[in-house]
Amino acid sequence: MTTLEAVQAARGLLEEVTPLKTDCGALCGAACCKDDPNDEGSVSGMLLFPEEEKLYKGQDVWMEIVDSSLLLDGAPVPLLLCHLPCPRRKRPLACRLFPLTPYVKDDKLLLRMDVRANPICPLCASGKAGLNPEFVQKVKEALRILWADEKCREYLYVLTEHLKEYEFLG
Ligand code: SF4
Numbered sequence: 168m169t170t171l172e173a174v175q176a177a178r179g180l181l182e183e184v185t186p187l188k189t190d191c192g193a194l195c196g197a198a199c200c201k202d203d204p205n206d207e208g209s210v211s212g213m214l215l216f217p218e219e220e221k222l223y224k225g226q227d228v229w230m231e232i233v234d235s236s237l238l239l240d241g242a243p244v245p246l247l248l249c250h251l252p253c254p255r256r257k258r259p260l261a262c263r264l265f266p267l268t269p270y271v272k273d274d275k276l277l278l279r280m281d282v283r284a285n286p287i288c289p290l291c292a293s294g295k296a297g298l299n300p301e302f303v304q305k306v307k308e309a310l311r312i313l314w315a316d317e318k319c320r321e322y323l324y325v326l327t328e329h330l331k332e333y334e335f336l337g
């Protein structure tokens with residue numbers, strides 16, 4: 168399996184399943200798709216997994232892709248900024264995983280609530296136990312695929328360091 172195939176397989180597993188069995192966006196007005204209300208200049212941004220950028224060539228109406236400040240192998244990790252609601256089947260893997268996240272500790276891949284969700288996501292209060300079990304299961308399957316790919320695994324280490332900065336601030 169190539170890196171892009173691994174990312175596509177992970178996205179595919181999370182095509183239909185959602186954090187709650189009902190529409191969790193109705194609880195919060197889809198807060199994770201909105202710009203930060205405390206930061207006028209902000210736009211929603213999602214870090215893309217390795218090679219995921221290739222799935223967005225020529226699709227610039229609702230989004231743009233810019234360089235983030237994170238580096239993977241010396242190159243910036245692409246950041247997708249959405250200016251309009253995305254076509255659902257185009258949403259990045261990061262959005263499909265949210266409010267869960269992969270997290271590497273002692274060279275083991277863990278599944279955690281995303282620290283970046285704390286200020287916005289009402290699902291954080293009940294943690295993983297409050298999420299749709301099918302969603303949690305599919306995320307685990309997706310992460311196993313990503314972890315088996317060398318490039319994605321490398322990215323998961325970079326992502327974990329990024330999450331640690333939020334933990335430090337939070
Ligand atoms: S912020 Fe949380 S509850 Fe709201 S739409 Fe996003 S994942 Fe669902």
Ligand code: SF4
Nearest residue numbers: 200249252253258262
């Ligand atoms: S890409 Fe789609 S799902 Fe992700 S934050 Fe933007 S609008 Fe929401």
